Amino acid sequence: MxxxxxxxxxxxxxxxxxxxxxxxxxxxxxxxxxxxxxxxxxxxxxxxxxxxxxxxxxxxxxxxxxxxxxxxxxxxxxxxxxxxxxxxxxxxxxxxxxxxxxxxxxxxxxxxxxxxxxxxxxxxxxxxxxxxxxxxxxxxxxxxxxxxxxxxxxxxxxxxxxxxxxxxxxxxxxxxxxxxxxxxxxxxxxxxxxxxxxxxxxxxxxxxxxxxxxxxxxxxxxxxxxxxxxxxxxxxxxxxxxxxxxxxxxxxxxxxxxxxxxxxDGEGANKLIEAQVQNAANPVEANQVAKAIVGSNLIKAMLFGEDGNWGRIVQAIGQTQAQLNPNQLDIQIGGIPLVKNSLTVPVDQAALHQILATDKIIITVNLHCGEAQGMAWGCDLTYQYVEINAAYEG
The missing domain is CATH 3.60.70.12 (L-amino peptidase D-ALA esterase/amidase)
Known part of the structure; x- marks a missing residue:
């Protein structure tokens, strides 16, 4: 405890x-x-x-x-x-x-x-x-x-x-x-x-x-x-x-x-991003996909702007070497389904925006390729990150 x-x-x-x-x-x-x-x-x-x-x-x-x-x-x-x-x-x-x-x-x-x-x-x-x-x-x-x-x-x-x-x-x-x-x-x-x-x-x-x-x-x-x-x-x-x-x-x-x-506590960060990967082919690939999501500058900037452009999540997953089925991918943000079986689903935009405005965002993806699970953590990319690192030595 x-x-x-x-x-x-x-x-x-x-x-x-x-x-x-x-x-x-x-x-x-x-x-x-x-x-x-x-x-x-x-x-x-x-x-x-x-x-x-x-x-x-x-x-x-x-x-x-x-x-x-x-x-x-x-x-x-x-x-x-x-x-x-x-x-x-x-x-x-x-x-x-x-x-x-x-x-x-x-x-x-x-x-x-x-x-x-x-x-x-x-x-x-x-x-x-x-x-x-x-x-x-x-x-x-x-x-x-x-x-x-x-x-x-x-x-x-x-x-x-x-x-x-x-x-x-x-x-x-x-x-x-x-x-x-x-x-x-x-x-x-x-x-x-x-x-x-x-x-x-x-x-x-x-x-x-x-x-x-x-x-x-x-x-x-x-x-x-x-x-x-x-x-x-x-x-x-x-x-x-x-x-x-x-x-x-x-x-x-x-x-x-x-x-x-x-x-x-990433430099300049406003939000913690948690990626949860379900049903990957093996644990290594599950962690690989999760880290690709939290490490994507496009996704980090997207979440800083509180935008729900899930296409950026698809891009991040697809550039890994993990086993994927292009016709079976599910994506959720904060428990709200955005993609089911690789097809977009109707979204309550007000509810999604409310989640994106919080300081912790959970992105869940289901690969439908096995039983392995993985998680990773990152943060959003803000203007302050550039300010901090543009003058690190003062």
């Missing part, structure tokens, strides 16, 4: 203003476990992967264990060459020294402007101010063009023990994921096998973060990391554990909640 935001047992955090941003906004923070935690991660497939992403990916692949994550906004440390990699490594070492732990246990994440070296003097100043508390503003410290923080918390019972899964993320623009998107972090006190957690994240990311898009642009800094420190004291979760499915569903809920928050 969803509960008020709180850190799982054995986790603390902190946040401060280090000066990566010109104003006095929070721009630096950390998440720390009392003990080393099993770690899993997924990362951008952009060929210009940022230094912090490369560094953290290497740590997790090598040891599957982290105890701390240090995160900054305002500087991406991306496309910065060997100095950028050195700064990412130094960042981890400095945090490790302050916490008196091994540097192999400190992951690093950054977000902000690409192409600028990390100002390590500001990093050191910010680190000197960081403390650890049970309540902090860490989710607010990682924001860039976001209008608000994105966080969620879920609790369940495993082996009679309360297990908490807490997630937070940032993301508003440059959102078009491939394995991971934006920056997303999940902390849980569940005890679980490391390889199983990695497999689980790799699977669940496909139906959550990988099913959102804002602008079709893949970031260089994307990563989603899960830490599980085992402090709930449940029996180690394996694929055969009787309550493993419950944990999997709870983790999926947290990931989907965060993904939808990112999509809804």
């Amino acid at each position: 969803e509960i008020k935001f709180t850190w799982p047992q054995g986790f603390q955090s902190g946040a401060t203003h280090a000066g990566f941003k010109a104003d006095q906004q929070l721009d630096f923070g950390w998440l720390v476990s009392d003990v080393p935690a099993v770690a899993a991660g997924v990362y951008t497939k952009n060929q210009f992967q940022a230094a912090p992403t490369q560094y953290t990916r290497s740590l997790i692949q090598k040891g599957q264990t982290l105890q701390a994550l240090v995160i900054n906004s305002g500087n991406a440390n991306s496309f910065t060459g060997q100095p950028g990699l050195d700064n990412a490594a130094q960042s981890g070492h400095l945090v490790a020294e302050k916490l008196n732990i091994s540097s192999d246990l400190v992951g690093v994440a950054s977000t902000g402007v690409i192409g600028k070296q990390m100002p390590m003097d500001k990093f050191k100043d910010g680190l000197a101010k960081l403390t650890l508390t049970s309540q902090s503003q860490l989710p607010e410290a990682i924001l860039t063009t976001d209008t608000h923080s994105k966080k969620t918390c879920h609790a369940l019972t495993i082996d009679g023990k309360t297990v908490t899964i807490t997630g937070f993320a940032k993301g508003s623009g440059m959102i078009h994921p491939n394995m991971g998107t934006t920056l997303g972090f999940i902390a849980t006190d569940a005890k679980i096998e490391g390889s199983l957690l990695q497999d689980l994240l790799r699977e669940l990311i496909q139906s959550s973060f990988n099913q959102i898009t804002v602008d079709g642009c893949m970031s260089t800094n994307d990563m989603v990391v899960v830490l599980a420190n085992g402090q709930a004291q449940n029996q180690t979760l394996t694929a055969k554990h009787p309550e493993f499915v419950s944990f999997k569903k709870a983790l999926q809920t947290v990931l989907i909640n965060l993904a939808k928050m990112v999509a809804a």
Whole structure:
């Protein structure tokens, strides 16, 4: 069940203003476990992967264990060459020294402007101010063009023990994921096998973060990391554990909640778009069609203008490689049928306009080619998106 935001047992955090941003906004923070935690991660497939992403990916692949994550906004440390990699490594070492732990246990994440070296003097100043508390503003410290923080918390019972899964993320623009998107972090006190957690994240990311898009642009800094420190004291979760499915569903809920928050907060967005695909030939094609719908600039502009031109939905579906029957396609917007068996149907335009005027639009399509279902999330395309990105560096 969803509960008020709180850190799982054995986790603390902190946040401060280090000066990566010109104003006095929070721009630096950390998440720390009392003990080393099993770690899993997924990362951008952009060929210009940022230094912090490369560094953290290497740590997790090598040891599957982290105890701390240090995160900054305002500087991406991306496309910065060997100095950028050195700064990412130094960042981890400095945090490790302050916490008196091994540097192999400190992951690093950054977000902000690409192409600028990390100002390590500001990093050191910010680190000197960081403390650890049970309540902090860490989710607010990682924001860039976001209008608000994105966080969620879920609790369940495993082996009679309360297990908490807490997630937070940032993301508003440059959102078009491939394995991971934006920056997303999940902390849980569940005890679980490391390889199983990695497999689980790799699977669940496909139906959550990988099913959102804002602008079709893949970031260089994307990563989603899960830490599980085992402090709930449940029996180690394996694929055969009787309550493993419950944990999997709870983790999926947290990931989907965060993904939808990112999509809804797309730069300049007024509306969240949800595409629901029914009866596709297989799950991959169902998700492909759903993401094509929410990613279409024509559809995004159409919904910003509150127009019901369903022909644009047909176009988006047809340009995918999914199996289709041209004579059997159903389309609904907000539950109102627009197309049935590939033929237009009479529509109550007043009712349709009322739905299009809301801040969440659900587009449902039935492909009649199988039994697979898929979903994706995006946002409308507004004048404000251009304004924000025309002057990102101010």
